[in-house]
Amino acid sequence: MQQQLQCDILIVGGGINGAGIARDAAGRGLSVVLCEKDDLASHTSSASTKLIHGGLRYLENYEFSLVRKALIEREILLRSAPHIMHPLRFVMPHDKGQRPAWMIRAGLFLYDHLARRELLPGSHGIDLRKHSAGTPLKEEFSKGFAYSDGWVNDARLVVLNAIAAAEKGASILTRTACIAVTRNAAEWQATLRNKDHEEIQVNAKLLINAAGPWAASFLHDTVHGRTGKKLRLIKGSHIVVRKLFDHPYAYIFQHPDGRIVFAIPYEQDFTLIGTTDIDYHGDTDKVSIDAAEIDYLCELSNHYFKQAISPADVVWSYSGVRPLVEDETDDDNEKASAVTRDYKLAFDTDAAPLLTIFGGKITTFRKLAEEAVDLIAPVLGNHHAAWTANACLPGGDIYGAQVSNRAVLEFDDYVHELQTEYAWLPAALVERYARAYGTRIKLLLAARTGIAEMGELIAPGLYAAEVEYLTQHEWATSTEDILWRRSKLGLHLAHTNESRRKLNHWLHDLEQQ
Known part of the structure; x- marks a missing residue:
């Protein structure tokens, strides 16, 4: 039987902008479905220079507004x-x-x-x-x-936004492409296709095109509309x-x-x-x-x-x-x-609303998402206030749910506390877990009290427990997802084919369960 979904917003694109908008919108009580044709952050959003920065060189192009916006966001993000x-x-x-x-x-x-x-x-x-x-x-x-x-860690930033969105009720569909849409006065009817070639029908009141480099082609080929902006x-x-x-x-x-x-x-x-x-x-x-x-x-x-x-x-x-x-x-x-790294929001309300995201940079993703939801929420009858500026991302709530300078300034102390609490694990591994998962280390290590309970050592530094966590809670399905986006273990295992083979075997067995 074909799956049918009804939502306020369908977001196409699982990069930083799509995931950020999904988090913000779901947190305001809007029902959200996000589809991504590949893995989360599998393209532009995991290929950055890994910086949260104002953009010092943009000053030479007199982009003072962009730099100021990015500088403000820089500290908001560090705290989150x-x-x-x-x-x-x-x-x-x-x-x-x-x-x-x-x-x-x-x-x-x-x-x-x-x-x-x-x-x-x-x-x-x-x-x-x-x-x-x-x-x-x-x-x-x-x-x-x-x-x-x-x-x-740019790829993990995308994943954390997706986790936050899912925790607030959003449906996150990875390896699921939007292959067709039909627009009428009241809603969008979209056909999605997942990796198993199963089709999902989605009826959405509003469509968001957050396809990044594919934004213009998605408009032209799937929506059959004008691009509106030159990319x-x-x-x-x-x-x-x-x-x-x-x-x-x-x-x-x-x-x-x-x-x-x-x-x-x-x-x-x-x-x-x-x-x-x-x-x-x-x-x-x-x-x-x-x-x-x-x-x-x-x-x-x-x-x-x-x-x-x-x-x-x-x-x-x-x-x-x-x-x-x-x-x-x-x-x-x-x-x-x-060429400017600033973003543009193109909002089309001629029929069922369509919002297209053009441009942007990873540092300003949260502000972009906030502005996008501020724009679309009233059209959907939602008047909840913006909320993400003072909220931690999953795992960042070291000293409570609200952001704090202390979490940034005392993070090394937090790592040392975890190394004491989990003294049965190698200290370097606990530090990696802390810097990848933050407080979600508790979920990863739940009910485990000794190294034997971590399961098989699939590759140096990669236990079965972490693979199970990533597949259950972070949409990881492939060796590439785990070794290069959820972590950078692939860099340390560059010539270890046996580790990849073993991980592939594990993932195959998990999928069959």
Whole structure:
């Protein structure tokens, strides 16, 4: 029998914008169905530079409103999920051939003061000859600047929003594509198809197109409507190499072509370098780094670091396509790095309402979701107030359900408490659990009091208990989901085929149960 669902809102797209809107809307009492053709965060939203930041370089394009909005959101997000986000201090070496020092100082002063800061220290100049961040750099870089932003586990951020939405009643359907929609005056009739080729009929009062890079094509091919906005698809690629430095600072590097590249400490043993900004015209389902991008990132890294890297040193790479909004007056030849990262909400109420999300960046997803639900809720007869600014994401409620600075500032103490409570587990594993699941570690380890109760060690650091948790509570169904999006264990098991085989076997057995 064909499944039938009735809801207020059908959301197409399980990236950060779709998941964020689902959380906000469900929390206001609206019934929500979200469908995603692949896994949650399987495309753009897991291919970011992993930063919660205001966008220092956007100041050069006079995008003060976007930067201020992002700076405000930066601290809201850090408080909401201190387990998957943390403050990060950046060092910008001053390259005499690039922007003059006075311009950088002015930009950083503005960056410090565009929005109120409670958690993050301000910027200042540093002597790289004496600072620990100067040690791995070439001798020619003697002066620099330090400032603050934040780091985020981007894929887990999407999952946490989906969990929050589901806890408030939303239906989250992964590996389920929206293949057809019909619009009439009162509602949308949509046909969804899941991975088992089963069809689901959904009647929704309102449709939200949060398909990211596919937003325009979904409108054109499935909704058969006008796109309304011009999207420019920009590919951003990153490489990961064995760590180039052994301190907690990240770097922001300037390039002669005007682009900015980051070098970030990653997964204890690695350095993440990116991103590129190039126009993309290929298949959005098959995005990958090319040799020229790898060369570009290696070359830029070698300009600053003493330790040279080559393409042979790259242990992993990833690429994503960002759908950036262009005004009709924009120059097609404008550099990709100069196109705005702000978002646009296109609301069509000619018949059953349709909201399309164009553009956006991970730092402003919560504000985007709030504005979107503020826009659509009255049309659905819902007048509940916005609520997410002061609410923790799942696992972030270390010191209560409301956000607090304490959870950010004392997170290391929380980790130590958990390591004492679960002393029967390796301390490093407890720390990984704490930083992935926060207080939901209690759910993961419920009723387990010894290592034998964790089940089989499927791969180094991956017990059956965690696999069971991820499949039951986080929509994980494949090795890719578990090793690369719910965790980054795949990076540490890069050459362990036996671990993948064993995990595949486990997942197959779980599916058959």
